[in-house]
Every structure is written in C-alpha cells, then in structure tokens.
Amino acid sequence: MFEIDKNTNLLEREEFKYPLQNVKRPNLFRSLFNYDEIPKVAFNHRIVPISMPKDIWITDTTFRDGQQAREPYTVEQIVHLFSLLHKLSGPKGIIRQSEFFVYSKKDREALYKCMELGYEFPEVTSWIRANKDDFSLVKSIGIKETGILVSSSDYHIFYKMHSNRKQAIQHYLNIIRECIETGIRPRCHFEDVTRADFYGFVVPFAMQLMNLMEEYKIPIKIRLCDTMGYAITYPGSVLPRCVQGLVYGLYHYAGVPHELLEWHGHNDFYKSVTNATYAWLYGASSVNCSLLGLGERTGNTPLEAMVIEYAQMRGSLDGMDTTVITDIADYYKNEIDFDIPPMMPFVGERFNMTSAGIHADGLMKNEEVYNIFNTEKILKRPCRVSIGSSSGLAGVTHWVNQRISLPQGKAFSKQHELIQRIKDWVDAQYAEGRVTIIGDDEMEQILQKHLQELNIEYEVK
Numbered sequence: 001m002f003e004i005d006k007n008t009n010l011l012e013r014e015e016f017k018y019p020l021q022n023v024k025r026p027n028l029f030r031s032l033f034n035y036d037e038i039p040k041v042a043f044n045h046r047i048v049p050i051s052m053p054k055d056i057w058i059t060d061t062t063f064r065d066g067q068q069a070r071e072p073y074t075v076e077q078i079v080h081l082f083s084l085l086h087k088l089s090g091p092k093g094i095i096r097q098s099e100f101f102v103y104s105k106k107d108r109e110a111l112y113k114c115m116e117l118g119y120e121f122p123e124v125t126s127w128i129r130a131n132k133d134d135f136s137l138v139k140s141i142g143i144k145e146t147g148i149l150v151s152s153s154d155y156h157i158f159y160k161m162h163s164n165r166k167q168a169i170q171h172y173l174n175i176i177r178e179c180i181e182t183g184i185r186p187r188c189h190f191e192d193v194t195r196a197d198f199y200g201f202v203v204p205f206a207m208q209l210m211n212l213m214e215e216y217k218i219p220i221k222i223r224l225c226d227t228m229g230y231a232i233t234y235p236g237s238v239l240p241r242c243v244q245g246l247v248y249g250l251y252h253y254a255g256v257p258h259e260l261l262e263w264h265g266h267n268d269f270y271k272s273v274t275n276a277t278y279a280w281l282y283g284a285s286s287v288n289c290s291l292l293g294l295g296e297r298t299g300n301t302p303l304e305a306m307v308i309e310y311a312q313m314r315g316s317l318d319g320m321d322t323t324v325i326t327d328i329a330d331y332y333k334n335e336i337d338f339d340i341p342p343m344m345p346f347v348g349e350r351f352n353m354t355s356a357g358i359h360a361d362g363l364m365k366n367e368e369v370y371n372i373f374n375t376e377k378i379l380k381r382p383c384r385v386s387i388g389s390s391s392g393l394a395g396v397t398h399w400v401n402q403r404i405s406l407p408q409g410k411a412f413s414k415q416h417e418l419i420q421r422i423k424d425w426v427d428a429q430y431a432e433g434r435v436t437i438i439g440d441d442e443m444e445q446i447l448q449k450h451l452q453e454l455n456i457e458y459e460v461k
Contacts, residue, residue: 007252017207018253021200022166026154029195032241033230045236048248051283053258056313058306059288060085060098061264063110064127064147065300066290067101070338077336078110079117081291084328085303086119090319093121094310095303096286099147102126102137111141125187131175135182145185147223148175152202153192153240165201173208180216187221189264194230198239198249206254221260222250223288226275229268229298233278243275244282251283262286265301267293272301277309291328292340292347304328304346326380346379353384354395388437389430396423403447404458421450 002011032040062085063078073081082098089095100114101107115124127147128134138146150172151157157168172188179186188209196202206222213220224246231243239245247263250256263279263286265272276287293302304325311317329347332338342350352375367383376382385391385398393414400419401411412419425446426438451458 005252006255018199018203020165020169020204021197022164023154023197023200024164026158027197027200028154029240032238033195039230039241041232041234041241042238043234043236044238046245047236048244048252048282050281051248051251051258052281052313053283053285055259056280056285056287056310057094057096058303058310059096059262059286060122060290060303061288061295061300062098062290062303064099064101065264065295068296069299070294072106073110073336075106075110075113079113080331080335081328082114082122083117084324084331085122085291086117087321088307088324088328089121090317090321092319094307094318094320095122097125097145098122099125099127102128102134102141102143108141111143115142127189132178132182135179135184138184139182143184145187145221146179147187147189148172148179149191150176150188150205151191152196152205154197154201155195156192157201169201169205169208172205173212176209176212176220180212180218180220185218185221187223187262189223189225191225192227193224193246194226194228194240196240198246199253202240202246203249203254206250206256210255219260221262222256223262223264224250224279224284226263226265226272229266229271231265231271231275233271233274243278247279247282247284258283259285262288264288266296267298267301272299273305273309276301276306277313280309280313292332292338292344308346322378323380350386352381353386386437386440387426387443389434391426393419393423396426399443400447403444406458418450418454418456421454422446 002013004010005012032042062081063073067073085095085098098114100111102111111124111126123145124143125145125147126138126143128138135146151161151168154165157163157165161168163171176186176188190196190202193202209220209222230241232241233243237245239249243263247261250261251258261284263276263284265275272293276289279287287301287306289303289306290300291303293299293305307320307322307325310320325346329340332340340347340349342348345351352371354370371383382402384402385395387395387399397412397414397419400422406412429438
C-alpha cells in the first residue's frame with residue numbers, strides 16, 4: 001500500500017512505518033562493538049540526501065553536562081558565563097537555550113539569577129529526573145522546557161533498566177505525559193542512540209512521540225545523544241553509527257520536524273565537531289554544545305567551534321559577537337583558574353602562534369599567508385610568534401614589532417640593531433644547550449634591556 005509522505009509529498013510504501021521490535025535478547029551490534037576491540041566502521045553504500053533546515057541554531061549544556069567532569073561552578077561564575085553566552089549569541093539568538101540542573105539550592109540560585117537577567121536568549125531550560133515531583137519543581141520555577149532521559153540502546157534498556165523495549169517505551173510515554181500535563185515542554189534525550197536499534201526501537205518510539213505531540217498539541221523535541229562518541233559521518237556507513245542516517249531517518253521515517261531534532265555529541269573519537277555539523281547538514285536544526293567542550297569523559301562539542309562552523313555554513317555570523325569567545329577564554333583562565341590546552345583552536349594560547357622562522361617571515365610580509373583568518377578582528381587575537389631555536393631574524397622581528405607601539409610604517413626591520421642584538425642573545429641561548437622555547441616574560445626583559453641600552457623611546461604594549 002502507498003500513501004503520501006508529509007515530509008517528501010511523494011507516494012511512499014506504508015512498510016516504511018516501522019513497528020516496535022520487542023526482542024527477547026538485547027541487540028548489542030557485536031559485529032561493530034566487540035568490547036575487546038576498537039569499534040568497527042562498516043558500510044552498506046546507502047546514501048541519504050543533504051537536508052539542511054532553513055534555520056539552524058546552537059544550544060548550551062555548560063551548566064549541566066559541562067559540570068559533570070569538573071568541579072561545580074560558583075553561582076557568580078554561572079551568571080557571568082551566561083551573560084557572555086547572551087552577548088556571544090547576538091540579537092538573533094543563535095545560541096537559543098542553556099540547560100541547568102535544579103536539584104541543589106546552589107543550582108536553583110544560579111538559575112534564578114540567570115532568569116532575572118531577562119534575556120530572551122539563551123532561554124533557560126532544565127534537565128531533571130523523570131518523575132512528577134521534579135516536573136512540579138520545574139513548573140514552580142517558571143521553566144517552560146525540560147530534558148528527560150529516555151535511554152534508547154539495548155545496553156541501557158536491558159542492562160541498566162533491567163527491562164525490555166516495550167516496557168521501556170510504555171514507561172517513557174507515561175513520564176512524558178506527566179510532563180506535558182504539568183505544563184512543561186518535554187525534550188526527550190535518546191541516550192546512547194549510536195548503539196540503538198534504529199528501525200526496531202528508535203523510529204517506532206519517535207513515531208509514538210509524534211502521535212503524542214499531535215494529541216496534546218505541544219512540541220516534543222528529540223535530542224539524539226551520541227553518549228559514547230561512536231558517531232561517524234563517512235558516506236555509505238551503516239547505522240546506528242551514521243550521523244546522517246540517524247538524523248535524516250528520524251525526519252523521513254518518523255516524521256520529526258527539523259526544528260524538533262537536536263544533536264548532542266561527545267568527543268571520544270575526535271569527531272564531535274564534524275558530527276554536529278553533519279547533524280545540521282542532514283536535518284537537525286539544533287546542536288547541543290558546551291563552552292570549551294567541557295563535559296563527560298572527553299567532553300561535548302565545543303560551543304565556540306560550532307559558532308565558527310555556523311559562520312562557515314551560513315556565510316555569515318548573523319550578529320554573533322565572536323570577540324566574546326576570547327572574553328570567555330580569558331575568564332576561564334583568569335577567574336576560574338582553568339588551564340585551557342594551549343593548542344586548542346580559537347581559545348588556546350598558541351592556536352594562532354608560530355615558532356617557525358619561515359612562517360614568521362611570511363607573516364611579516366602578509367599575515368594571510370600563515371593565519372587562518374583575521375583573528376585580531378574576529379577574536380581579538382592577533383597572530384603571534386613564539387621564540388625558539390628556529391625562529392630566526394624574522395621571528396624575532398615579528399615578535400618585537402608586535403610588542404611595541406610604533407607609528408604607521410615605522411616597524412623595525414630585520415637589519416635594525418635592536419633586532420640583531422636580541423637575535424644574538426636568542427642564538428646564544430640555544431648554543432649553550434637550551435631546548436625550551438623562550439617565554440614572553442623572558443623576552444620582555446631582554447627587549448627592555450636593549451631598548452634602554454640603545455636609548456630607544458617606544459611604548460611597550
């Protein structure tokens with residue numbers, strides 16, 4: 001039998017409406033996930049079309065998942081970071097939501113203070129245990145949406161919940177009904193979806209959620225949680241690891257609208273950013289991230305990375321203030337006392353720094369040669385050089401000219417005596433056996449010494 005599909009407006013086979021498969025034994029996909037081996041990547045050569053939604057956005061989990069792998073933030077830190085998220089988000093609210101815990105007094109105090117700021121974006125949402133008391137608590141606070149854990153893989157259903165698929169779905173639906181009847185929009189977190197039986201559980205459950213949404217006329221969001229970071233984006237790869245298959249499949253087979261699909265990824269296999277971008281490309285309007293990628297184990301998708309991905313995909317920042325990314329990094333470093341890995345893109349101390357003399361020479365002639373974009377304009381981070389054994393005259397010259405306020409067109413040349421003296425000192429360091437780079441503080445002392453000896457009156461930045 002054929003009928004018109006609401007998403008494609010084409011006649012399609014009714015067999016695509018997959019029934020729940022209530023198996024007696026868990027499907028653990030052992031051909032892919034042999035616990036004693038590295039997970040395998042398999043292919044079936046099935047390709048789905050790109051289906052980028054008209055509107056895409058970012059949601060934040062810094063104060064929920066982002067606190068599960070570090071010491072909790074103070075109330076003041078949460079409020080300050082939330083304000084920076086608002087500023088980064090811009091007038092269009094590209095960072096649309098931020099989720100909070102509500103269990104402790106400190107959690108609720110931080111949440112209240114953030115709500116009192118009166119920002120439209122990010123909207124404050126919650127993540128709670130799935131019971132009526134917690135729904136009532138969220139309702140009393142004034143939160144309109146909450147996350148609910150609905151584990152989707154047989155690993156969780158059989159081994160953690162000691163249940164079966166049919167019982168799990170019935171349990172989830174009862175909880176979601178309670179949530180809706182309390183007056184809260186549910187956001188269903190499909191935990192461990194990249195090890196779940198897509199056609200035997202995920203699609204049938206999502207279809208039931210869409211029926212529930214039609215019954216109550218309240219949107220039900222589905223968050224696809226790549227809990228273990230197994231997701232991949234290789235064309236023609238098999239489910240349940242294939243991002244594009246998961247996202248497109250829920251839209252196409254279960255009828256979940258783009259705006260109700262959200263991706264939540266982890267970085268266990270270094271793929272979180274690419275996976276999130278593919279989720280956008282294939283039909284999820286929303287990707288869930290945390291600042292600096294902080295979160296469980298290897299962390300979540302870095303929010304600042306997806307801001308840059310958004311600009312690359314859309315050709316515009318749509319009002320987002322990317323200079324705030326540097327403000328956020330500085331706050332983590334100076335106020336939270338968090339050590340950001342120096343090579344981390346966009347926020348690390350050395351992300352746009354070179355120590356190679358030949359690169360420094362290229363930067364001096366035109367910084368576009370060796371800088372990814374205008375990092376000074378976009379991130380308030382001018383490209384820099386560090387001084388090491390291979391920096392050469394070009395590296396020293398670039399470093400000095402960045403440190404001194406000079407009139408237009410009056411930069412020091414490689415032949416200037418100041419540059420020559422500092423270069424000789426650097427060479428002597430490594431001739432004596434030094435192997436480490438020379439830090440900025442040490443270079444500042446040498447620069448000041450030779451500025452005084454040569455009676456050069458310039459203001460050091």
